[in-house]
Amino acid sequence: MLRRHPERSLENPVFADAELDPVMPRAELARLEPELRNALLSQQELLRDRAERAVLVVVAGIDGAGKGSAINLLSEWMDPRGIRTLAFGPPTEDELRHPPMWRYWAELPARGSLGIVFGSWYTDFFKEAARKKPNAKRLASLAEDIARFEAMLASEGVQLVKLWYHLSRDAQRQRCEELEAHPDTAWRVSDADREVAKKFKRLRAAADTVVKATDFPYARWTIIPSADTSMRTYATAVAVRDALRRKHLPPTGATPKLDPSPDRFDGVDYDRQLDKAEYEAALAHWQGRLARAVHNPAFASRSLALVFEGSDAAGKGGAIRRLTHALDVRQMRIMAIAAPSAEALARPYLWRFWRDVPTTGRIAIFDRSWYGRVLVERVEGFAKPAEWKRAYDEIRDFEAQLVEHGTIVVKCWLAITKEEQLVRFRERESVPFKRYKITSDDWRNRRKWTAYRRAANDMFAQTDTDAAPWALIASDDKRFARVEVVKTIALAVEEALGIGKAED
């Protein structure tokens, strides 16, 4: 490794090596290339064959440092069929109608494959840090969001390889000037590139803030010296190769401890019921209230995510149908959540739910939901204790992001007694067109009634937040439950929009 400017004073130790603008002769790179390529290819083959983790290469750094070349390098030196480039620009209309992290979730690579991210979740953080007077609170909050997101990815089998491209001010300016000198390459120099030299110190300080705040043991930054093409190529290839060789280390935090949770079912009054006339009047009333609320102009900039959980035969399907009678089919979507597909299993747990979060102005109804992780997957042992215990945090964070974006989140648990469940199971068995609803799984789950109840109580204790509350709905009487569901949702929407109080 040659150093071109050994005399330069180093103002910032993080970028000290890179600002020396180290150079590698082309012949030296040519000599090293075959072995590097072999190593990258064989690591990629192992990655694919084992399919234990996905790798996400995050490409970031100072504008004009030649970040774009990393893609061409990796897709030339590795097998492009196992690589997906995820390049994000300013958010599109469609992206703006979802929470900010949605677009990154949608594109997460499957285990066994490699993604290269441009324009990642660092964009806003770097921009804020590069302002003349960064807002310290916003900086801290953005750093916190990144830490949480990356810890989740790392825990869920996504290895992060973060590359920061850097070079000295002189080298950056010189590179831009050389490109600008010729009409065939001038297009490569953007306005942002031209600005870099002027604000170099500020940008370097911002880079320092970003890198220091987000250099986690499970997601480290590598600084790529970018002034010289061969050196940049070499450093990129080595960083990716070394990351692929390393065993993926998820965050080592202790598994969260769960305190014993209070029994929320004790407070449910299962005897509540409505007669037919009361039911019809009340249902029509609350359907109307809900319909008017979601047709209110104020709803156009909001959205609604509805979660339905409960024991088997608690009446989720019937309640959802009464609810949807009040809604325009073009405005809503019902997701019947079954066992995850192979596609979903290859990605972080919440991936498939992120795909279905409601866009602005819309309603997403989840018939069973992301809570499967801490209910059926916990009780049946499909998720390891570390996984489902971690899930409470991940779910709170997920729902907080929805709420932050303006989504109204309402979660309904339909609660029935064990006796009522038995009555319904027997009825399902005796009516031919209801028989498909009852399987041996249902009887097996019933034998684990206590375990499910404990899981539900832990879930309430951990996820009944002000922003996204749980409603426990007594459902031994179907009529009462159906009205209660529509009423709960109508009131939540009215409250969120600040309307309808006068009607009560």
Add this chain to the structure above:
Amino acid sequence: MLRRHPERSLENPVFADAELDPVMPRAELARLEPELRNALLSQQELLRDRAERAVLVVVAGIDGAGKGSAINLLSEWMDPRGIRTLAFGPPTEDELRHPPMWRYWAELPARGSLGIVFGSWYTDFFKEAARKKPNAKRLASLAEDIARFEAMLASEGVQLVKLWYHLSRDAQRQRCEELEAHPDTAWRVSDADREVAKKFKRLRAAADTVVKATDFPYARWTIIPSADTSMRTYATAVAVRDALRRKHLPPTGATPKLDPSPDRFDGVDYDRQLDKAEYEAALAHWQGRLARAVHNPAFASRSLALVFEGSDAAGKGGAIRRLTHALDVRQMRIMAIAAPSAEALARPYLWRFWRDVPTTGRIAIFDRSWYGRVLVERVEGFAKPAEWKRAYDEIRDFEAQLVEHGTIVVKCWLAITKEEQLVRFRERESVPFKRYKITSDDWRNRRKWTAYRRAANDMFAQTDTDAAPWALIASDDKRFARVEVVKTIALAVEEALGIGKAED
């Protein structure tokens, strides 16, 4: 079946029965319900278990006829886990950045499942037909689009069940008045519903036009009498049950005959080459031209779809990398097309390619493409003769839709001689980091050189259209080929945008 208005004069035979507003007593529906539900459920089970076809229920008809209730009915009477509702409103920003049919393609149900479509591809046709003076040419063209789309779906294993909801003018008005009379249901009546009575004759004539023009043997309309809820429910359930019971009949048109195709490879001058200096200058020149063209403001409302095909080792990957040097990574996406996933195999062939068509302002690069159907799938026997022969039409139609939307489509075939391929295979085998590129498949394909050549020639004869032309690029010299690829694309973009001629 009771008839309430036997005396009414019938102005339109298609809707005659429906305009009699037949009524079914609730008790009668209750009596018939168990058997209907049993039949629907057992048919749904067969559909799922056999997984030979998907079923798409298209719900259309006159506003205010209670179309929305069809969803609730089917998801109540059938297993909602096998049903997906696809409700489309006015196109979103994101949808407008794609060809009109894109949103329907994206949502096609997999074999074994059932989709219910609201706001389908009939919306524009019905609107045009309902204008005071419909444009006959546009009507014919819209009908033609629908015919082509539905024939493709039916051929590719999607059974269409088309339901048209209709009732008399008086019944429609009465239904709206009853709903409007109460604040809890008034929201159900839209402005469109209110308009129906006023323009009833015109709308009925339009409905007549639509139904008659699109009642295909493989995709028939059923008219659902909609004045009475029980009758509507009964007729919907019967129509879906009967469709599920029927064997799915794809269109019976004769397999298209292929005339012998001229040998396009005879005209390729494989000796063309560039020396290193010529190459570097020419590559930089055409990269610059291409970069300026796609950064031209006129490109912002267009998009670019690039197809790369050719023999193994023809140099597609290398050419694509030289091309991408000229492009902003945020503007483009490379799709390396491998064997289809299970998800893709369960849907019409073009589904996975439709998902990746470029949005406005973007560039999609296909390293292998939808032409696999008429190349590898034909030669290796993965597609039946009827399938790949039909594919030429489907592909022309697909590309025509892209072009119609403003997408510039350029298709490059990299042509090498059999001798040059051997040289490159041997080189790949001898260089460790190139060895992953050569497999026994490649050697096997090589033995079928003549069959692939015939398939390519047929493909050129069938799909080298003015709107989406093929460029045959002599590729024995990699330098010549790479420059030629970038030049071909740059010129195509310049020509489409009407720029750059002066520079030639």
